[in-house]
Amino acid sequence: MDYFEYLRHFIQRDSALLTEIENESELRDDIQPSVEPELGKFLGLMVRLTKADKILEIGSGIGYSTIWLAEAVKITDGKVITIDNHERTHKELLRNISNAGLGKWIEIKHGNAEDIVPSLSGSWDIIFQDSGKYLYPLLYEQIFSLTRTGGLIIADDTLFKVNPGVRKGLGNYMDEYNKIVFADSRLYSTILPVGHGITVSLKLE
Numbered sequence: 001m002d003y004f005e006y007l008r009h010f011i012q013r014d015s016a017l018l019t020e021i022e023n024e025s026e027l028r029d030d031i032q033p034s035v036e037p038e039l040g041k042f043l044g045l046m047v048r049l050t051k052a053d054k055i056l057e058i059g060s061g062i063g064y065s066t067i068w069l070a071e072a073v074k075i076t077d078g079k080v081i082t083i084d085n086h087e088r089t090h091k092e093l094l095r096n097i098s099n100a101g102l103g104k105w106i107e108i109k110h111g112n113a114e115d116i117v118p119s120l121s122g123s124w125d126i127i128f129q130d131s132g133k134y135l136y137p138l139l140y141e142q143i144f145s146l147t148r149t150g151g152l153i154i155a156d157d158t159l160f161k162v163n164p165g166v167r168k169g170l171g172n173y174m175d176e177y178n179k180i181v182f183a184d185s186r187l188y189s190t191i192l193p194v195g196h197g198i199t200v201s202l203k204l205e
């Protein structure tokens with residue numbers, strides 16, 4: 001067993017549909033990559049740990065990470081609001097959420113994050129940023145304001161600068177994002193080497 005086979009064989013999926021999406025995604029090159037199963041599980045863990053009931057996801061893709069978040073938010077009977085602007089995969093996203101039986105806990109907002117995020121208000125327990133990489137620095141202050149004190153901002157792919165995979169050229173946005181976050185004394189942050197890196201930030205008092 002190699003490194004990933006070993007770690008992933010321990011990860012029980014919270015929904016059978018997650019395994020189906022993983023298997024299907026492996027055969028496709030027409031969709032953007034979903035988070036790794038270990039990051040999905042980490043998201044589920046963070047929702048359970050913080051007892052989050054108000055979660056914002058920016059970048060739904062075809063719903064893989066959304067399902068991990070929503071399976072956990074069922075416990076508090078809360079809600080995941082997820083934003084994506086993709087036209088072609090929108091129907092797939094709707095279908096996956098419906099097939100997972102999670103419609104009650106998910107609200108999909110179809111459109112540009114840069115238009116939708118400024119229209120949001122309230123105080124969110126967890127904000128998961130996994131959309132267009134240029135949006136990370138651009139939306140940072142708004143995301144910070146929407147996060148409740150004691151809430152988490154989790155950003156995916158933040159080691160692109162040094163570990164870009166095929167997505168070379170996006171590393172500078174991630175580097176800019178990390179510099180902003182780590183200079184912000186209102187947060188307690190770390191980067192974890194999960195997938196292409198995640199920056200996890202706790203909003204302090």
Ligand SMILES: C[S@@+](CC[C@H](N)C(=O)[O-])C[C@H]1O[C@@H](n2cnc3c(N)ncnc32)[C@H](O)[C@@H]1O
Pocket residue numbers: 032033034035058059060061062063064065066083084085086111112113114130131132135
């Ligand atoms: C990496 S994928 C998200 C994967 C998803 N989080 C998962 O793990 O299953 C990034 C998504 O961000 C969306 N996106 C990119 N730019 C966007 C924008 N300006 N507004 C809304 N969504 C955007 C893309 O359409 C794409 O579906």
